[in-house]
Amino acid sequence: MTRAPDRVFDLLVVGGGINGVGIARDAAGRGLAVLLAEKGDLARATSSAATKLIHGGLRYLEQYEFRLVREALAEREVLLHMAPHIIWPLRFVLPHDRHLRPAWMIRIGLFLYDHLGGRTTLPGSEGVDLARAPEGRPLKDDYRKGFVYSDCWVDDARLVVLNAVALRELGGSVLTRTSLTAARRDGELWRATLKDERTGATQEVAARGIVNAAGPWVGDVLSGALGVNARAQVRHIKGSHIVVPKLFDGTHAYIFQHPDGRVIFAIPYEGRFTLVGTTDIPYQGDLDRPAIDGAETEYLCAAVSRYFAKQVSPEEVVWSYAGVRPLYDDGSTDPSDVTRDYVLELEEGRPPLLSVYGGKLTTYRRLAEHALERLEPYYPGMKPAWTSGPTLPGGDFQGRSFAALVDDLVSAYPAIDRTLLAGFARRQGTRSRALLGDARNVADLGRDFGGGLYAREIDYLAAEEWAETADDVLWRRTKLGLHLPPGGAQQVARYLAERK
Template structure:
């Protein structure tokens, strides 16, 4: 803990994957941590990804071997520590006439297979696609290709689980809380924090500020902290579309495009296909973004270049977009901007440090957090050693990281659950799923079904334990039930949250 009463060791700005990962790592080392997030956890970039834990095959074209090696090693670690939300996914990469030649693809996959010393997933292989189940959805020219392995993740839950573990190790996690201003005073940072819902402010002091505000990293630096930086952020918008399922099978496709970009088609939420992503330079201020008509047309065209089944914009059932806060390496093409990260520290003449995170990717968040603590170790002599490489995330402590075996045991323990609901709960909460259900021995004992198998008991659990305050938090970030539930569910969830919140407030007042 901090040696000075009332002073945190770290004030972390930002409740995305990097901020929560840093908070978790620091709290587990015995440090006093306060994290503030102006919205909900994972409410910006971290819930707008392609949902992949991967080395980044295409990064090899830009010679980012260190990043790919690190990401492949992290892929293995995350698969082991979070087997409920991270799972293997096999990718089919068709060869396409006039694009990257077969020898280049084969060389890239060879490097991909061998850059990591750790590898539990199957390696790459050449494929004949014509006349096979893998080739059946594809146009005739895509008759050959390759297969390789990576992983899929529920990105927003990865963020929440890091925050949950951080809190259980002593961190103070404040959502809907914005950093208004901070200044160096008496050897520490004195910060003013504002509750974005009530407007109430509070003061906090910390020895070090870690600026992990994602798209807002430069705005926080120059605004609330009043600092400059040698590094700069480059905002790139990435958009995705979701359609009804376009093909059978549990595999994903990765398609080359004439502009040398690649686009994924990934099985999503059972009944859907996720397609993305775009890379569009964003010149405006950071904030909420939406897919443009041009991006929708681009992704629809990509699908229609590859699949026999044609789609149009009218087939898009959902879309989302996010801003990637990439480190500005002056690349001319948004697709070529590095996905690596840079840590910039401001501590003139031994003043209280402010460390800012530029760039990064979902897969490498854990290693990034270790690097942050390494960079600050001279200012944090009481910090314990690195520990997150093998420690399961909440719900991931299943024997042998064997999710199928866990699911079988869980379903047998709660036989009244429909098969799809049991799978969803096991995937979302892992070994903690039983906490959601409590002592229930029937569906009726879980309270009202608010839609799509979402029970009142689960909503109450999310509100009490996972910072969920709105229907959007629950239907689109703690889950993706928003794709499945009937009309009116959002209103029912909002009403239940209001009633249960009022009841809790009344109970607290009475107590």
Template sequence: MLVVGGGINGAGIARDLAGRGFSVVLAEASDFAAHTSSSSTKLIHGGLRYLEYYEFSLVRKALQEREVLLRSAPHIMWPLRFVMPHDAAMRPAWMIRIGLFLYDHLARREVLPGSTGVNLRQSPLGQPLKAQYSRGFVYSDGWVDDARLVLLNAMDARDKGASLHTRTTVVAARRHADHWIATLRGPQGEWRVRARALVNAAGPWAESFLREHAQAAGTEALATKSLRLVKGSHIVVKRVFQHDHAYIFQNPDKRIIFAIPYENEFTLIGTTDVELPADALAGFGKASINEQEIAYLCEQASRYFDKPVTPSDVLWTYAGVRPLLDDASGDPSAVTRDYLLETHAAGGAPLLSVWGGKITTFRKLAEDAADLVGDLLNERRPAWTEKAHLPGGDLSEWIGAPQRPDTDFERLLTALGQRHGWLPPALARRLARAYGGRVGRVLGGAEKLQDLGPEIAPGLHEAELRYLVREEWARSADDVLWRRSKLGLHYTEAQRAAVANWFQQLASDAPSSPSSPPFPPSFPDNNHMQRDRSWS
């Protein structure tokens, strides 16, 4: 199977297929989660606002997935409570109560508590807000480190035998009667792959990939759907409130924004919905926020917070492009976030294209996609991911039998402190959050802090960097500072430069042969990689 795209859907599909025993090659033109999948609002949620658009099926599907995901990786996902201040001018209280009742009961909950009302004048949750907001509602959803979620899926796919290649583009894919021949171009040159089926999970580039790079055997058009590219932008400011709940704010334009505790010291505010032209991401370009979006987010947050949020408060921004299936909605906010899996089987080797989707439903999307691929090949193999852990999500080595995903992490942190009391508490917590049950692989045989090697930047030692290069495809400072972690947000320019210098030194120390990659392979089984390359 050849999977095109290393965002959350591509990585999830590669993992699912590999776990069913299929032989899988994945090509990602940039880094894992380099675009949309690291630029979300970082929520595992049903999508409360989608109830207004009668998207009951989508909301139910997403609600069902919340606790499945929380159990699979409790180190990078955890429950989060949301506060909705009531603004009678936006929506009447009875409508919100009905919506929250549905939200609580459309899917089974075992971990997440239900919704409740709150007197904001008597609760710490109301302290950051303007006095006019006297009542509100509190409900549950979840938080996720989105970029690490993609990495964990990629790692699990690799652990199950898949061959994954970053910085590698599929420059051509030719469909034949019973196979595809694809030309891949990456750091090690150009090679060809013969595959029984092709999965197009290129996200915002899914449509353009089919039109520009995939060739049918006959006259059949492979690109039959259209995407709407909708940019969602976020701002990060110094921490606006001290408690651990998030806020959901209703805006006069009927949209909503979130204000979420972020990286301990900050508040994340987003998102926008700005439609982009179809060619906005030509050449794998990155989306960026504009001044109007910054002003919008500051203005809407300031409608609720007692202390206004201004553009001068913004410390960092990011933007991603959602590849939404064009359903002819006039308002970008109303475009469905559900996904469609389209298959082409008649007249040639199978093709499956992924249109749309959201991060919360990625596992179900991947499961459905793997089912379809099996059907197309007359090799339906059983699904397996619903009860499975992602890498690092199995904490049993540290804490024994799991109890609840929302408390198991704290038990892991306690066990880590007992085994490695020399770790500074802040570093121990960060490593536990990032690597979960695999944190021992990062620490190796270290018995004191100095055993982790030089401290390249505050709290970032050479042992961790080498682990990220060896195990997680890290090839640049940006990979580490903004996707494998968010340390870049905490560091000064000089500290970020120190990490970049480390990577430059690593590259300069690598073998000079043109046939040798500048970094060690992402997995130790070189024979496995050679076996894949020999398919040409």
């Protein structure tokens, strides 16, 4: 006789990327008892390997993805309100290359982009004379006319983590480094076996439904742990990015047309750098270890060198990353043409099993609403949709600007450098004081690891945000890995090991 589990959850969500945490948070806010299990760290894969934009996807208009673009444009406004500390407006400069898309086509696309999503906060698009405007100075003389439009920047991994924090505060449970190894239907329940990847220990939990939001592993979870023959197929597409020393001044970004039909972004990154991406390549390698290859690096360097007067070489790359996009297989032969829209597959039978294919950072909240709509018949009495209003943890600015928030921190902690306080505010927003506590000066922040990272922040991230390794701290909870001195990552790893 099988021993009854200690607790029965309404919903078990498998996968701690943006779709998983978004669905779990939404469900918890509707009154469901939720358990989220992630086999690694939160946002450890695709969700931290994005171009870090909240955008409608201007290029998707050429693929007639009007529903996706409309939804994404509307979500820009919602998300900007939800998390103003980690999402902020960004103006994009699009130099016109007369040999590629004609100017009339770009104007029509930007007109649709301005009006499809009910824009209320961000400024609209306009033409720009690059021969006179400062945005034209870094560019080659060939590009004298262009366009400017609005989208938003996001700290992608923090968006995931803050959703998980909100989930916990709504009563949900979060298990990182915990994989689903098996699950079977037993009457009205799923009985699932979870494995602690640190210790190898297993436990059984019961749930009235399962959401498979495992990203690139969605098919593996279905055919492996769940023993289901999936009706849908996933296309694995690798996207890679490079980071180089700053290529231009200003707070704007660039979007470049490439002769192969793709667009390439060049975005200000961490003050001293420029982020360049992305590629689109079919991927059949190790899903746990995708990496940029030499050809992709050459491609991205050549793409920006086509526009910038200063040429960029692979030797200048200071950091790179790659992620695998789990796209719904719509039969397209060109990886760039595969739909970026999401698909939700509800398997036959009870209790319910819902799998998530595709998705974007920008549309994760609406994806979660749609997922709960599909599950609603199985949960009578579930509360209605609610996530369009409340802010994420740290985002309750109450009408203040980000600069005013930093001013408040400077007043409360006058002996701590403003730049350091602004960094805390960018990561924690109004919860910065919870991290800083009773600190009176920098010495009270504990050991200085360089680059703006102190022991007090590491302790906070470990206690409040599930950080366990140096990568968790340096590349996901913060982006301070680029700023640490040589050997700094090893010191952070030793510190984390010693504090356990």
